[in-house]
Amino acid sequence: MRALVVDHSAAAHLSLVEVADPKPAPGEALVRVEAVSLNYGEVKGAADPKTPDGTVIGWDAAGVVVNAAADGSGPAEGVRVVTLGGAGWAELRAVPATLLGVVPDDADLGAVSTVPVAGLSALHVVRRLGPLLGRRMMVTGASGGVGRYAVQLAARAGAEVVAISRNPDQADGLRALGAHEVHTDPAAVDRPVHAVLDNVGGRQLVDAFAALQAHGVLVSVGRSSESNAVFPPEALQGDEGRHDRSIRTFFLLRNPATDFSADLAWLAAEVATGRLDPGIRWRGPWTRYDEAVQALIGRRLHGKAVLDVG
Incomplete structure (x- = not known):
């Protein structure tokens, strides 16, 4: 072959x-x-x-x-x-x-x-974040493969999606997928978010973490920036408005015995019918x-x- x-x-x-x-x-x-x-x-x-x-x-x-x-x-x-x-x-x-x-x-x-890497990663992180109905969720690297699926799935779960894309030309397309806000940088977001799916790492991860509200969680999925995430000391201060925030890592194949067959079939059907772009x-x-x-x-x-x- x-x-x-x-x-x-x-x-x-x-x-x-x-x-x-x-x-x-x-x-x-x-x-x-x-x-x-x-x-x-x-x-x-x-x-x-x-x-x-x-x-x-x-x-x-x-x-x-x-x-x-x-x-x-x-x-x-x-x-x-x-x-x-x-x-x-x-x-x-x-x-x-x-x-x-x-x-x-x-x-x-x-x-x-x-579907496999991008769709499954987005689906499993959105599930990991728990109920999103009426909550704000940020997606960095939103115009990439995982990011686009995450924006759509989070919006369907009822989240108010805050999409981050360094290319401002992507704004209209991301809004069409379900994003409520589109910014070029997490530092520009002026209201706290409940959760973050981060595809970028580096400075964007640091700024996205700063946007988390109390008890919020950031899940690190990708590191496309290929740069270090350096936190200033005050970033980890657990004051009243930012208490008990966390950063979690993610690896799709963390368990070789995981059965992805049902999720792959569901995602494929959603793409086939046009419900996922x-x-x-x-x-x-x-x-x-x-x-x-x-x-x-x-x-x-x-x-x-x-x-x-x-």
């Missing part, structure tokens, strides 16, 4: 080459991949000198089951699925039943391929992977990039 593999001699640190087909374990289905979506973290990982040449990467992929799992778990042959894993940028991938969700027959597999900003055949990678690395994409395989 063909796959995109790490190649540090190439400009995008990737090459499209022939590799051996995967050999599914008894609890894994073999999926023919039809579309993949790119995440900034995995693209950066491909450029890391520590990642060996020849490594097949890729977390998000959607396609069709060509061989059902031998142990009887998961969907049958011919079923369309969205999958999460570690080697998705290939014509075939082996996936355990817990990391794939059934996709509606009429769904655009390219749109659905954006995946925010695809670049799409093309996977032979043009270098264009998509350069757009992500250059921070020219505010949303998702999708490659159609085959």
